[in-house]
Amino acid sequence: MNIEQYMIDLGQQARAASRQLLRADTNMKNSALLAIAELIEAQAETLQAENAKDLQAGKENGLDAAMLDRLALTDGVIAGMAEGLRQIAGLQDPVGEISDMSFRPSGIQVGKMRVPLGVVGIIYESRPNVTVDAAALCLKSGNAAILRGGSEAKFSNQALAKCIAAGLEKAGLPATAVQVLETTDREAVGHLIAMPEYVDVIIPRGGKGLIERISQGARVPVIKHLDGICHVYIDVDANEQKALDVAFNAKTHRYGVCNAMETLLVAESRAQEILPKLAELYATKEVELRGCEKTCAIIDAKAATEDDWATEYLAPILSIRVVTDVDAAMDHIAQFSSGHTESIITENFSTSRRFLAEVDSSSVMVNASTRFADGFEYGLGAEIGISTDKFHARGPVGLEGLTSQKYIVLGDGTIRK
Amino acid sequence: MNIEQYMIDLGQQARAASRQLLRADTNMKNSALLAIAELIEAQAETLQAENAKDLQAGKENGLDAAMLDRLALTDGVIAGMAEGLRQIAGLQDPVGEISDMSFRPSGIQVGKMRVPLGVVGIIYESRPNVTVDAAALCLKSGNAAILRGGSEAKFSNQALAKCIAAGLEKAGLPATAVQVLETTDREAVGHLIAMPEYVDVIIPRGGKGLIERISQGARVPVIKHLDGICHVYIDVDANEQKALDVAFNAKTHRYGVCNAMETLLVAESRAQEILPKLAELYATKEVELRGCEKTCAIIDAKAATEDDWATEYLAPILSIRVVTDVDAAMDHIAQFSSGHTESIITENFSTSRRFLAEVDSSSVMVNASTRFADGFEYGLGAEIGISTDKFHARGPVGLEGLTSQKYIVLGDGTIRK
Numbered sequence: 001m002n003i004e005q006y007m008i009d010l011g012q013q014a015r016a017a018s019r020q021l022l023r024a025d026t027n028m029k030n031s032a033l034l035a036i037a038e039l040i041e042a043q044a045e046t047l048q049a050e051n052a053k054d055l056q057a058g059k060e061n062g063l064d065a066a067m068l069d070r071l072a073l074t075d076g077v078i079a080g081m082a083e084g085l086r087q088i089a090g091l092q093d094p095v096g097e098i099s100d101m102s103f104r105p106s107g108i109q110v111g112k113m114r115v116p117l118g119v120v121g122i123i124y125e126s127r128p129n130v131t132v133d134a135a136a137l138c139l140k141s142g143n144a145a146i147l148r149g150g151s152e153a154k155f156s157n158q159a160l161a162k163c164i165a166a167g168l169e170k171a172g173l174p175a176t177a178v179q180v181l182e183t184t185d186r187e188a189v190g191h192l193i194a195m196p197e198y199v200d201v202i203i204p205r206g207g208k209g210l211i212e213r214i215s216q217g218a219r220v221p222v223i224k225h226l227d228g229i230c231h232v233y234i235d236v237d238a239n240e241q242k243a244l245d246v247a248f249n250a251k252t253h254r255y256g257v258c259n260a261m262e263t264l265l266v267a268e269s270r271a272q273e274i275l276p277k278l279a280e281l282y283a284t285k286e287v288e289l290r291g292c293e294k295t296c297a298i299i300d301a302k303a304a305t306e307d308d309w310a311t312e313y314l315a316p317i318l319s320i321r322v323v324t325d326v327d328a329a330m331d332h333i334a335q336f337s338s339g340h341t342e343s344i345i346t347e348n349f350s351t352s353r354r355f356l357a358e359v360d361s362s363s364v365m366v367n368a369s370t371r372f373a374d375g376f377e378y379g380l381g382a383e384i385g386i387s388t389d390k391f392h393a394r395g396p397v398g399l400e401g402l403t404s405q406k407y408i409v410l411g412d413g414t415i416r417k
Numbered sequence: 418m419n420i421e422q423y424m425i426d427l428g429q430q431a432r433a434a435s436r437q438l439l440r441a442d443t444n445m446k447n448s449a450l451l452a453i454a455e456l457i458e459a460q461a462e463t464l465q466a467e468n469a470k471d472l473q474a475g476k477e478n479g480l481d482a483a484m485l486d487r488l489a490l491t492d493g494v495i496a497g498m499a500e501g502l503r504q505i506a507g508l509q510d511p512v513g514e515i516s517d518m519s520f521r522p523s524g525i526q527v528g529k530m531r532v533p534l535g536v537v538g539i540i541y542e543s544r545p546n547v548t549v550d551a552a553a554l555c556l557k558s559g560n561a562a563i564l565r566g567g568s569e570a571k572f573s574n575q576a577l578a579k580c581i582a583a584g585l586e587k588a589g590l591p592a593t594a595v596q597v598l599e600t601t602d603r604e605a606v607g608h609l610i611a612m613p614e615y616v617d618v619i620i621p622r623g624g625k626g627l628i629e630r631i632s633q634g635a636r637v638p639v640i641k642h643l644d645g646i647c648h649v650y651i652d653v654d655a656n657e658q659k660a661l662d663v664a665f666n667a668k669t670h671r672y673g674v675c676n677a678m679e680t681l682l683v684a685e686s687r688a689q690e691i692l693p694k695l696a697e698l699y700a701t702k703e704v705e706l707r708g709c710e711k712t713c714a715i716i717d718a719k720a721a722t723e724d725d726w727a728t729e730y731l732a733p734i735l736s737i738r739v740v741t742d743v744d745a746a747m748d749h750i751a752q753f754s755s756g757h758t759e760s761i762i763t764e765n766f767s768t769s770r771r772f773l774a775e776v777d778s779s780s781v782m783v784n785a786s787t788r789f790a791d792g793f794e795y796g797l798g799a800e801i802g803i804s805t806d807k808f809h810a811r812g813p814v815g816l817e818g819l820t821s822q823k824y825i826v827l828g829d830g831t832i833r834k
Contacts, residue, residue, distance in 0.1 A: 408783075
């Protein structure tokens with residue numbers, strides 16, 4: 001197999017399919033999504049037989065229990081994929097939305113139309129259900145997709161790809177609107193991220209190593225997030241109960257997620273009162289505390305090192321720093337945050353306004369848990385990832401993040417004088 | 418001078434200034450813009466003395482008359498810069514705009530806030546007035562700017578930089594909010610476009626060679642447009658007079674601009690009627706016509722080669738192709754357009770809807786001249802460039818294109834269940 005030529009073919013087919021998708025109305029796209037859901041349910045046995053090959057290989061290659069768990073297409077996962085497809089079919093179609101049409105003195109009427117990005121390349125790791133989820137989001141937003149799953153899931157992904165292709169054709173759409181790479185050779189990824197003529201954006205979904213590698217090599221825009229080093233700052237004017245509730249929830253609701261709090265900042269004037277109560281709460285969950293000098297003088301905690309402020313633990317570990325005020329808190333955040341999500345606990349109106357305006361992260365919150373930073377919680381109805389970039393999409397990326405706006409101009413033979 | 422260290426210093430200062438700009442309200446930014454306008458007017462003589470050095474060097478280096486003309490800070494250019502600053506001060510401030518705030522079942526209230534991108538790097542060629550224009554747009558949109566002008570204008574740019582710095586300080590803003598490179602060494606550009614930790618976006622303004630070089634080497638997002646190969650398609654259902662008016666205006670209103678028509682497409686059933694009349698009009702302006710075989714059978718034109726369809730003439734030259742219908746026209750556009758601006762001339766409602774939805778360019782028009790694709794004509798009040806990319810900003814880029822939106826979440830001690 002000549003991988004370069006294979007990728008060029010894929011790219012050309014995707015580009016051609018993306019033009020056909022511009023002609024597909026909402027009904028056609030929804031019909032395809034519903035047809036894929038039915039096919040996945042009808043072919044559950046086949047899918048699970050293919051999945052068994054991946055699971056067998058995974059065991060032989062020594063994948064750990066957690067990885068095998070993510071890889072498994074259980075009845076529940078299959079039902080979940082079908083349900084997800086039906087939910088996405090139910091979402092409002094962002095494509096074609098026209099806004100801000102206004103007349104100009106020259107006589108033209110100008111505004112914006114929301115349009116697909118074109119061709120989206122998605123590179124992801126072991127979970128095979130991402131294949132269906134990513135295909136559905138791209139299709140609904142009118143984009144052709146090129147999907148590259150992990151080698152651990154290759155049989156499962158190819159079986160799912162067949163359901164997707166059959167569903168697309170049933171709805172009268174080109175099967176090439178969603179293409180799943182048949183090779184898991186790394187060289188293919190190298191081409192995929194460097195074909196701006198065929199691919200408009202790359203979305204890597206996976207660990208930090210994968211995302212860094214993709215970002216370094218990409219010759220097309222990348223929607224990515226590297227780290228989730230999220231902060232909660234308990235302000236001078238915080239309500240104690242709200243501070244305890246949010247600081248506990250943001251750390252302990254789930255540990256291995258990007259929107260969990262990793263560093264707690266506490267205003268010096270409130271530390272003596274609040275830290276001991278928080279330490280008691282965290283002890284019930286066996287959260288390891290690492291504190292600055294002032295923190296360690298108040299509660300029992302390990303001494304935090306400079307590295308702690310820059311670490312995404314994804315674990316029951318929390319670093320705590322006592323700061324003088326909101327300015328010091330925002331300085332700390334500017335230095336160490338990954339730009340994902342930060343929350344302030346305060347009853348002070350003006351302090352909250354400053355925090356909202358001056359903290360440069362994709363989600364900025366007042367009196368709310370960082371755990372809310374999520375496409376479903378925000379009402380997007382779906383999420384393809386969370387962007388910590390500032391360009392294009394920022395924060396949870398739903399259907400709208402997979403679209404762009406072009407200008408449209410209507411006239412009556414109008415010419416420029 | 419250690420250029421790498423110099424650029425890192427510049428970048429760190431810009432990043433710090435961008436944080437201070439997040440704290441600057443609209444009044445402070447407008448005060449700075451008005452102060453800069455006054456300083457430029459008051460120091461016209463100094464500016465022209467410095468400009469004379471550039472003009473003298475330009476003559477010695479053999480710059481042609483057109484380039485010297487662009488370089489000159491005449492009284493008119495100085496008045497224009499001051500006027501431009503006052504206009505930008507008068508525009509609505511996009512920063513801080515909050516939209517779509519809605520309550521979710523969880524109890525949080527979520528929406529979006531418009532925020533600056535952060536630090537904008539702008540690389541441009543000889544016109545020194547771009548220094549002021551770019552600084553003003555970045556400042557109003559709350560971004561710190563690093564500007565790198567052409568070596569031909571180095572004395573003029575440094576003199577303007579002093580006015581800008583003084584105006585910023587007068588308004589209580591950091592002088593480092595706008596930094597003009599003191600070196601025109603190419604190595605500096607190499608660093609500027611590869612410092613994602615300090616620079617959020619690069620905007621190259623200049624010839625295609627410059628833009629391609631920047632795009633190839635950039636490690637940060639680039640807002641760019643390479644070519645303006647714009648099309649007008651005269652449809653089967655075109656009104657003859659509108660077709661003649663728009664096709665004539667789009668080509669002959671100005672030649673050296675990116676939104677001029679370069680290729681005319683004509684539906685076969687209308688070619689016999691319309692082409693001779695158009696040829697007569699173009700003859701009055703001595704526009705050279707290059708046609709496909711069918712065109713040459715109807716009017717007197719040179720035979721067009723395949724290269725003609727892919728060429729931005731920026732000159733009184735027009736390529737003409739007879740096509741069967743709107744589908745063939747859109748196929749031609751998909752193959753050869755640079756994604757800038759295309760217009761259809763038609764009275765057919767359904768054909769116009771298809772053209773608007775299916776043509777993948779930054780501006781798509783019906784019965785209007787491509788010459789309208791311009792930030793001022795669209796009512797943006799200013800324009801830093803026209804983007805032919807699909808990601809982030811598309812089409813004319815005004816203040817809004819220099820901003821992004823982050824999510825804001827308001828709660829009442831709200832936690833995720």
